[in-house]
Amino acid sequence: MSPEATARFVRALSDIVGKAHVFTDPDMTARYVIDWTGRWHGGTTAVVRPGRTEEVVGVMRLCREFGIGVVAQGGNTGLVGGSIPMHGEIVLSSERLDAIEAVDPIARTLAAGAGTTVAEAQTAAQRVGLTFGVDLASRDSATLGGIVATNAGGVRVIKYGDTRAQLLGIEAVTSDGSVLTRWKNFTKDNVGYHLPGLLAGSEGTLAVITKVLMKLHVPPTRTxxxxxxxxxxxxxxxxxxxxxxxxxxxxxxxxxxxxxxxxxxxxxxxxxxxxxxxxxxxxxxxxxxxxxxxxxxxxxxxxxxxxxxxxxxxxxxxxxxxxSHTESVNAASVTPPVKLDVATPVAELESFIGVLRREIDSVFPSVRLIVFGHLADGNVHVNLLDADPAVAQRITEFVFELVVAHNGSISAEHGVGRSKAPWIHLGRSAVDIDLMKAIRHGVDPAHILNPHILPANSAPPTAVARSSARIPPR
Ligand SMILES: Cc1cc2nc3c(=O)[nH]c(=O)nc-3n(C[C@H](O)[C@H](O)[C@H](O)COP(=O)(O)OP(=O)(O)OC[C@H]3O[C@@H](n4cnc5c(N)ncnc54)[C@H](O)[C@@H]3O)c2cc1C
The missing domain is CATH 3.30.70.2190 (Alpha-Beta Plaits)
Incomplete structure (x- = not known):
């Protein structure tokens, strides 16, 4: 985009959300363009922080008109690089969509804006004697929009299931500015495709989630x-x-x-x-x-x-x-650790970890391996410390092939994002990938929603491709 067009675009964004909620200054955008692991550094045309669904609609229509890519961002705690604009896309931050609208102790539901943090949802549930069924160590920053968009797991999956299993309703804005509302605070609603379930795990590629309706649970009396x-x-x-x-x-x-x-x-x-x-x-x-x-x-x-x-x-x-494992791993590694969230059938976990340990020791002796995770789900986080960035790709490939040999999944709960996109064929068949691309193309034909992650189905919009010249060198 020419500098004049960029200036017009930024002015129009300000008209929609207010000047105070559009950041273009690199000091102000810095924290939105680097991920939690420190591995992904990007660049953005602007960070925009809408405060209402109508403003999200306006932003999406404008981005479609200008052919600008949109990366939705919640707490920016994702571990696969999906929340970072690497090609000049705007960051649509949900920070101001953070109202808890209702906690219903009878239906046992919580309705809240996508920018509400998991910790805030947990506190709101506790106030009425209930419990929010998703818990993860990033709870103070991770948002409800983020956990739905990644279909987050966490430590309570064993009891309550993943985020998708607890998602009753959703409000989301598609790339043409349409508002999808599925909102019933009960479980039995079987009219057609389960679109909230489809948006769970879509990683910002199908729509921007603005509100969610989640199940709550009766907490245990004593643990x-x-x-x-x-x-x-x-x-x-x-x-x-x-x-x-x-x-x-x-x-x-x-x-x-x-x-x-x-x-x-x-x-x-x-x-x-x-x-x-x-x-x-x-x-x-x-x-x-x-x-x-x-x-x-x-x-x-x-x-x-x-x-x-x-x-x-x-x-x-x-x-x-x-x-404390995640922060200890980050602090101990001299390079950004390679973090691979994988799963195998529980019966194969011991063999998987044993072979992994032996092979890393013999093939990559300078790399330290730390494994931890959610035992009952067969889900382990494989952390490779001190891995020279030059061999990171080779190690990743090696680990994923071992996972596949153990009948596992290359992404258990963190999603695909940017870091696993090259290996998606190890987790899904060609037919499966084609169907995902077709859904994506049908929902976002302009291909502006997080265009560079998951299986991309076409070239990104030209304005986005051109604006990639703005990315600072890595
Ligand atoms: C210390 C630590 C512990 C963690 N533990 C776990 C764990 O146990 N289990 C687990 O599953 N994950 C875990 N994570 C990963 C991370 O917290 C989750 O993936 C979380 O769901 C991300 O939420 P977020 O709001 O930070 O999303 P972001 O990081 O901002 O975004 C993640 C993805 O969701 C999309 N997205 C975000 N908001 C929206 C929206 N409103 N609409 C559409 N798309 C959106 C983004 O585009 C991106 O693709 C951990 C991370 C850390 C740092």
Missing amino acids: EVMLAGVETIESALALTDALRRAGLTIEAAELMTDDGMTLVLQHRKLRHPLGDSAPYYLLVEASGSPDVATVLLETLEQAGDLVVDATLEHGDRLWEFRE
């Missing part, structure tokens, strides 16, 4: 947290199963390794929570009995040799060891 050191993943799975068979409800079941624990202890200056270290640690939060602690203790006793050492606690302190 206890157990941390157990175990020799093998098989033991961790057997212990989780024994707890279930003892009548407990598993609220969360997380896996850590001794390397990861050591990193956290160093970074957070914490003391080891157990008397003896172990190759793996299982963190379980359990409920479902008036005396959860006793059932946990009895089950641990019966587990015998399965467990090296264990401790119980009522409260959140043991969670710190698990939740």
Whole structure:
């Protein structure tokens, strides 16, 4: 776009949302064009912060008229580079779409703007004695629009399912400025395609989500947290199963390794929570009995040799060891860590991690491997520290091929975004990819919604391609 056209475009944006909510100054846009991992640095024509759905409509119509790409952004905590404009697209930030409109304790639903954070939704639910069923360590920044757009998982999937499973309704603006509203605060509404489900996981490629209607849940009356050191993943799975068979409800079941624990202890200056270290640690939060602690203790006793050492606690302190992993990994790596969120069938997890460890040690000896994740979902976060950017691609490919050999998925919960787009064929068949492209083309024929992520179906709009000259060098 010529400088004159850009100036006209920015003026028109200001007319829609107000001058105070359009940023073009690089100091003001800086935090919107770099991702949480530090891996993706982009550049943008403008950051726009609409405060109402009507303003989103105006912005989308304008972008379509000018052929400008749009990257929707929530808390910018995504780990696959999908929220970063790499080709001069505008950033449409949901920061000001943050009103909690209603919390219905009878229907058990929460209606809120897409920019509401997960932590705010959790607090609003707690105020009426309910619980919000999505929880993740990025809760203070990650938004409801973001968790829907990525179909986020997190630590409560084992009990409540992923975000899609808890999404009842949606309001979203398509690329031509139409407003899609599916809004029924009950589950049984079977009229045609489930469009909210389609938008869940669409990563900003089908529409800009402006409001969401989420299910809430009755919280457990009492929970206890157990941390157990175990020799093998098989033991961790057997212990989780024994707890279930003892009548407990598993609220969360997380896996850590001794390397990861050591990193956290160093970074957070914490003391080891157990008397003896172990190759793996299982963190379980359990409920479902008036005396959860006793059932946990009895089950641990019966587990015998399965467990090296264990401790119980009522409260959140043991969670710190698990939740500090991501920041400890980031702090410890001399290069931006390669972070790969993958899943295998639970029965294949032990073999997958074993082969991965051996092969990384022998083929990439200078790279450190830290694995942790959501055990019961077979979902592990593979973190490769100190990986020279020149070999990052080769390591990624190697890990994904190993995942496929173990019948797994190359993206368990973070989505595809930019970082996994080249390998999407490892996760989906050609027919599947073509169908996704056809849906995308049908919904966004101008191809302006996050045009460079997921399987792109055509060349991006020319204005966007030309504006890529504005990207600062990486
Ligand atoms: C410490 C840490 C822990 C994490 N733990 C987990 C975890 O346990 N499970 C998990 O699944 N993820 C996890 N994540 C990843 C991340 O928090 C999630 O992907 C989250 O859903 C992103 O929300 P966000 O608001 O930050 O979205 P962003 O990062 O801003 O955007 C992510 C994607 O969604 C799109 N998008 C955002 N808002 C909208 C909107 N309103 N309309 C349309 N598209 C939109 C963007 O275009 C982009 O493609 C973690 C991240 C960190 C930093």
